[in-house]
Amino acid sequence: MPTPSRTYEPRYKPWIEHQGQAILGEGRARLLREIQELQSIRKAADKLSIPYRSAWEHIRKIEVAVGAPVVKTYRGGAQGGGGAELTEEGARILHEFERYERYLEGLSADEEFWEALHLKISTMNKLKGEVKRLEKGDIAASVRIEVETPTVITALITKNAVDELDLKIGDEIEAVIKSTEVMVAKK
Numbered sequence: 001m002p003t004p005s006r007t008y009e010p011r012y013k014p015w016i017e018h019q020g021q022a023i024l025g026e027g028r029a030r031l032l033r034e035i036q037e038l039q040s041i042r043k044a045a046d047k048l049s050i051p052y053r054s055a056w057e058h059i060r061k062i063e064v065a066v067g068a069p070v071v072k073t074y075r076g077g078a079q080g081g082g083g084a085e086l087t088e089e090g091a092r093i094l095h096e097f098e099r100y101e102r103y104l105e106g107l108s109a110d111e112e113f114w115e116a117l118h119l120k121i122s123t124m125n126k127l128k129g130e131v132k133r134l135e136k137g138d139i140a141a142s143v144r145i146e147v148e149t150p151t152v153i154t155a156l157i158t159k160n161a162v163d164e165l166d167l168k169i170g171d172e173i174e175a176v177i178k179s180t181e182v183m184v185a186k187k
Contacts, residue, residue: 023065032094039083
């Protein structure tokens with residue numbers, strides 16, 4: 001009898017660090033989002049069902065890690081009127097976390113990414129070579145690679161990938177070929 005097909009869903013826990021110290025994970029990011037939206041630490045804590053004191057502890061841990069305030073508070077009087085907002089640094093940290101989170105969500109939807117994580121790329125698909133020409137556009141870049149065979153392969157990759165890999169003419173790289181796509185890796 002055949003084994004029933006199972007579906008596995010990838011899970012991940014993103015966080016950002018500064019000098020090896022965790023700054024922001026999902027929980028602290030939710031806290032900063034709620035403070036930003038509700039303009040109140042107490043209201044944010046209530047909405048997230050955490051004690052007000054714990055909310056402040058999380059804020060202090062973030063501030064100690066980055067060395068700068070991330071929340072600015074305003075005192076209210078007898079009539080109320082107090083509040084809170086993210087500082088420029090707090091907004092920047094939250095933005096970086098959300099950008100990273102969106103990037104990971106995009107990857108998790110890409111089946112080929114998960115195949116690569118499970119090492120389904122065979123060594124037959126990897127060719128070592130040297131960058132012979134780079135043409136960078138606004139969004140994409142064309143990388144001409146001379147491989148050892150000798151053969152020349154042209155890969156169309158994003159300009160960001162070229163910048164992140166710091167590719168230069170003469171760099172030793174690997175072309176990883178999957179179906180009709182050519183990916184570029186640099187050691």
